[in-house]
Amino acid sequence: MAFKYLIIIATAAVILIYGIMKPERNWDMVAYVAAAYYRDGYRGVDLTRETYGDIKKGVSAKRFSKLVTGEYRETVFRDPASLEQQLPFYSPRVAYVELIRLFKHFGLSYTKATYVISAIFASLSVLVLGLIILEATVSIAILPFIVALTGYSEIARLSTPDAMACFFSLLGIYSLIKKGKLKFFVATILPVIRTDFILLSGLLMIFTYRQGDRFISLFSLLSAAAIYILVTKLTGNYGYLTLFNFTFIGSLSPYPANIIISHQVGDYVIPYALLLQSLLSHSHTVVYVLALYLFWLNRDQVNRGKVHFYCLFILPFVFTAAHMLLFPSNHFRFFVFSSSLIFIWSLTVLAQLKKVRDRAVKIGQYAEPLLPRNELGW
Template sequence: MAFRYLIFVATATAILIYGIMEPERNWDMVAYVAAAYQKDGYRGADLTQETYGEIKKEVSEKPFFSQLTTGEYRETVFKDPSSLEQQLPFYSPRVVYIELIRLFKHLGLSYAQATYVISAIFASLSVVVLGLIIAETSVSIAILPVVVALTGYWEIAQLSTPDAMACFFSLLGIYSLIRKGKLVFFVAAILPLIRTDFILLSGLLMIFTYRQGDRYISLFSLLSAAAIYISVNKLAGNYGYLTLFNFTFIRPFNPYPENIVISHQVGDYLIPYARLLRSLISHPHALVYAVALYLFWLNGVKVKGDKVHFYCLFILPFVFSAAHMLLFPSDHFRFFVFSASLIFVWSLAVIAQLKAQDRAAKIRHEQSASVR
């Protein structure tokens, strides 16, 4: 028992310290700091001044600040206040993350610092929940640091994004499902407040609970998630799916997304999927997915024995990843840290199960031979 707690604490603490001490300071920091200041009432040139003034204090080394302000897109956003404001509808829907950034300022952190400290905290908490999930399986808890390292928890701990928070609540929802708890209904309802695209997971979680018999509360949670999704996007002035797709993949990083012309060329929409496939092949997550699919194909009947683990650790995470990639073919695999880690754990559990079955069969064979 002491060893288990040591693994939990050591791995979670390592992720927390790493995230705080080695922040990535990615460009999203600019957008989320600006979104927080916009909530404070800043607009136009004042918003730009406050945002970049704080970023400059945080990123004291000149080369780092230059990376956030050079290049046609970033330079335009830096110099033109209207361009900065036009970026915010992509980021403002992350309501919980932005409000936590504002809360942490009252605790003594700057907005810029809060963006990655929050990520480090939630990445660390995600490790704890992942450990609890592993403890529900036949997999040794000693494997926790390996799963964490290979599936990218260190990355989401460094970033100024809500991905670590989304990872935590996703794992919490899955853990609640495994334990047959009621927390999953709350998690499903609020996921769109953390990342609007995670309404996909809300739907998958509630489909599972609906099929398990909790029909009314499942429908209520799903409808709540849908209402939150619509409200958040409307209040944030979200540009819509096609604009987001074109901005990200077809007409990349137009500094004035309000003016994007939507492409009508089919080929423009296919190229991003080719890029995603190329990136996925060389990413560690590809190995996780490939091994899991192979185990499922090879031993489909055997691995369905524990249906809760089968659906919670394999089917739901896999369908989420596949659906997300189909709708938004981004090669930012930080979106899938939680799902890849769960699938990894499921694969390890299946391997352990198959080994146990082989040992049992061997013992029965030896006993049968001795009787004869």
């Protein structure tokens, strides 16, 4: 047992060190540093000065040049009004922005805090993922492979709240598996981490409601909805259509407050075609296809009433599909937690298949179907 925990801790430590030592320093860092300074009261020219001054101290000259090069990035850099107009896309990540501000009290610049937070939460995510694997019937030795395949090293390096969202998502799932109460708290606070993760809040609470915890499930879901509305209102969120048009239609506009919403149906179809194209070449697709194949192959034997089936397959799969339908982005970092859970479910099914096959061969009665009804409890 000690060796199992050693694997979990070692894998988490590697992710932590990798994230801190090899940060991506992606452009989102600019927006989140600006959001932190905006919360400090800076506006206009002062906001631009503090934001880019902080970043310039924390990155190389070559990286800084990349952060301010290109029509969109250069405009945001040179026009304080443009920088402020980006913030409604980023300020709703309230928990992440406030943690950035908090870490300054520990001696970290806002720039460094953006990726140190990601590294910490990616590492914590690995710890929780390891605990989930211990609840499954697969070897913990597979943990480093799952972590590498599904993108934990990527979210550890980014200046985004994705690692934080991943951690709390896994924590909610683990609590669901263990029948704990923490899942209600997680479902409630997910919108302050990423507003789009209210989808997960709903899925978690639908299951607990059906399990009999009706009052607290409804209360948690309504609280999450109230927090979602409050966050979007207080942070000046532009709304779904503006976000969709800004992200997918035409080139990035340095002045999103002035975006004209497209009324061309084709403009809304193309992003889904591009997402499909990206899916065909991404490692997550292997995970999804394998899981669907195993489910279809053993659909009559899978016990759909089991909590693990919901937690490791249905919930993450529905979350991923719904998120892609609503927001067809090829940023697969949104789905690190869900793809890793689905992969664990697939490995569990394969382990059960092998176990039944070996048992059948041993008694000399091997025949199709591979599994008796309800043999696959997962």
